[in-house]
Amino acid sequence: MLNTPVVIHAEFLTALAESFAQDTFIKLTLGKYRGELAGLKNIYVRKVNIKGKPHLAFTSRFKTRDIVKNYPFEEGAARIAEELNQGFQHCTCFTLQKDLILDLQQGQGFRFRQAAPTSQTPVSDTHDKTKKRLISALDKPYLHALQITDAVGNVYKNAQDKYKQINQFINLLHPMISAISAGSLKQVVDMGSGKGYLTFALYDYLHHVMGSDTAVRGIEFRPDLVALCNEIAASSGFHKLDFVEGSIADYPATGIDMLIALHACDTATDDAICKGILAGAELIVVAPCCHKQIRREMSKVKQQPEIAALTDHGIFMERQAEMVTDALRSLILEYHGYKTKVFEFISDAHTPKNVLVVGTKATISPEHQEEVLKRIHAVKNFYGVNCHYLEKLVGL
Structure with a gap:
């Protein structure tokens, strides 16, 4: 049955008020906007509790901000x-x-109708807890x-760990991105984007938290994942996000x-750093x-007596190789004018791959560059490393 907008609004708002009073309200969405607000x-x-009193929290989503x-x-x-x-249909x-x-x-x-509930699980209305996450789960x-x-x-x-990982990743990036001059991030590339969990979250953060108009691209060699991610990007209205099929080494x-x-495997991480x-x-x-x-480089030579006990066992050799590999990556980045940091990405409870290497563009004097080069050679000599793959890529 069709009625005038005024009658429909009254009927709808009565049902809305009942759901709020009975504490069955979950959330409300307004879409298909055809109004004049650019x-x-x-x-x-959604419903939130502020100072012990229920409120309705409105998130107006614009093209470049919320x-x-x-x-x-x-x-x-x-x-x-x-x-x-005033324009929502x-x-x-x-x-x-x-x-x-x-x-x-x-x-x-307007036509008013009712349907079976999409969900019968209430959403938390804790206002302060929601504010702590840069990537909210709502909407x-x-x-x-x-x-x-x-x-x-x-x-x-079964997705709690992945959701926490997404937010920790964005929280770690937040101060680094905030320190970059406004407008400098025109193109972001995610090398080896996989299913795109963090790529989507980064785009969401850049556009809806930072208000940036940055283009984001995911590079992935599996065509099924590329197709899936492009479909999700389009349906989400993420017009400056795309995914392309290809390898890290071949990307310009x-x-x-x-x-x-x-988590680009082995030397694929070096390909990405080089790019x-x-x-x-x-x-x-x-x-x-x-x-x-x-x-493999370290296994070819007999290690010095000082560290033999740290490399005789396979698990120890593996961990030493990880530290040497990433330490050299950090030094090579520093040699090329990057201020580097190495820290934990997320706790072992969620993923064993927990080292994040970050390079922020800076300047380096010729004297400091020469000092860094000596440190690179010293680490390689001590551990019996002939050549780090990244050295070949950058011509060091």
Whole structure:
């Protein structure tokens, strides 16, 4: 049955008020915006507790930023009605009992209907806890498409670790990206993007937290994952995010302002670092995986007596090879004018690959460069390393 917008809004708002009073309200979305406010795409509404009182939190999503405002319920409900009269053509209110849906029918006003509940699991309304995460689980279609959350933003139990990893990654990058001059990050490339968990989160952060118009690209050699990620990017409205099929070694080292490579196996990490160095990237971030090349080098020679006990056993040799490999990577980055840091990416409870090597573009004097080169040779000589693969790539 079709009614005028005023009647429909009243009926809808009554049902909304009942869900709020009965504590069955989960969230509300406003979409298909055709109004006059430039750049506005959607509005997402959820329930939060502020100083012990329930409020409605509105997240207005624009093309390059998000605006968040909180309202007491009555004021928030009035704003929902106002937004429906000023350009939004679709509204869905998710409750534990049913979905309440408004659709604008051309020339006939809004149609109000009810459907079976999308979810029967309540979303946390803790305001302070939500603010601590740069990547919220709510109103993120890509997280649902990647099977991190359900349709209303609840993180699946078996995806809790992945969600924590995503947020820790963004939290680690936040101060580094914030320190780069505004407008400098025009192109970000994720080498070996896989299923794109962190690529999507980085794009979300850059566009909706930092307000940047940065283009983000994922490089992945598996065509099925490339197709899947491009489909999710398109359905999420991430117009400056794309994924291309190919190898890290074959990707052109031009126009890259920030490069990330997480768990690229063995020397693929070196290929990625080389691309970043050659492009003069402002920021290079890698989480190395495997360290076979240097381990083979170290295994060819008899180690000095001082460290023999640390290399006689396979597990010790593996860990020593990891440290030597990443220490040399850090020094080679430093030689090429990068200020380097090496620290833990995430705890062992979530993934054993937990070292993050970060290079931030800086300047280096010829004297310091010569000192770094001596340190590189000293490490190689001590551990019996003939040549680090990254040295060959950069012509060191």
